[in-house]
Amino acid sequence: MADGGAGGATATSTSPRGVSTRDALLDRAAEVTCGPGWSTITMAKLADSAGVSRQTVYNEFGSKSGLAEALVMRELRRFLAVVEAELASGDDVVDAIRRTTVAVLRLAADNPLLHAVLSASHGAGNDLLPLLTSHSAGLIDTASTVVAEHLERFALGLPEEQVAASIDGIVRLVLSHVMQPGGTPTETADQVAWLVSRVLAD
Numbered sequence: 001m002a003d004g005g006a007g008g009a010t011a012t013s014t015s016p017r018g019v020s021t022r023d024a025l026l027d028r029a030a031e032v033t034c035g036p037g038w039s040t041i042t043m044a045k046l047a048d049s050a051g052v053s054r055q056t057v058y059n060e061f062g063s064k065s066g067l068a069e070a071l072v073m074r075e076l077r078r079f080l081a082v083v084e085a086e087l088a089s090g091d092d093v094v095d096a097i098r099r100t101t102v103a104v105l106r107l108a109a110d111n112p113l114l115h116a117v118l119s120a121s122h123g124a125g126n127d128l129l130p131l132l133t134s135h136s137a138g139l140i141d142t143a144s145t146v147v148a149e150h151l152e153r154f155a156l157g158l159p160e161e162q163v164a165a166s167i168d169g170i171v172r173l174v175l176s177h178v179m180q181p182g183g184t185p186t187e188t189a190d191q192v193a194w195l196v197s198r199v200l201a202d
Contacts, residue, residue: 022060025050026074029067034116075113076139080146082107087150094201098193101174105185108178118179143171156200166199
């Protein structure tokens with residue numbers, strides 16, 4: 001799934017503050033999403049609020065759908081950076097996944113954009129959630145690939161297909177708690193770690 005969506009730009013200018021035009025537009029779109037709501041955003045309004053031309057916005061994202069996809073993928077990269085940092089340390093796979101789950105769920109709990117997206121399910125007039133769920137397969141595949149790459153350093157002693165199925169299930173479980181928390185990050189991480197100990201560490 002390309003970061004820029006349909007019609008994304010091939011080059012991005014940089015503002016005097018050292019922030020790329022693309023990131024500045026995404027920052028502004030995130031601010032509006034967390035405030036008045038995603039449904040209030042138009043490409044023209046975004047251009048005006050960011051002090052750029054409407055054509056610049058279209059050059060960067062192609063469409064509002066492309067803008068939405070870019071927002072989602074940027075947040076995904078932030079979550080994956082946390083995943084990579086946690087899985088890169090330690091020599092126990094159960095503890096590594098426990099720590100990773102805690103870090104991911106804490107980040108989710110403190111993420112205002114994620115809260116704004118999820119508020120769509122409570123009548124907030126926000127149509128980002130359907131886009132997020134429609135791209136869920138791609139999000140799960142991307143996250144699973146990152147987790148699998150980092151788990152290669154552990155001697156799991158299991159067939160490749162069993163490891164892949166286990167990772168897919170773990171990613172889906174953690175994402176379900178990101179979308180709808182079922183307890184504190186620590187409580188949920190302990191439950192995930194218990195499952196991991198049964199499927200990956202036996």
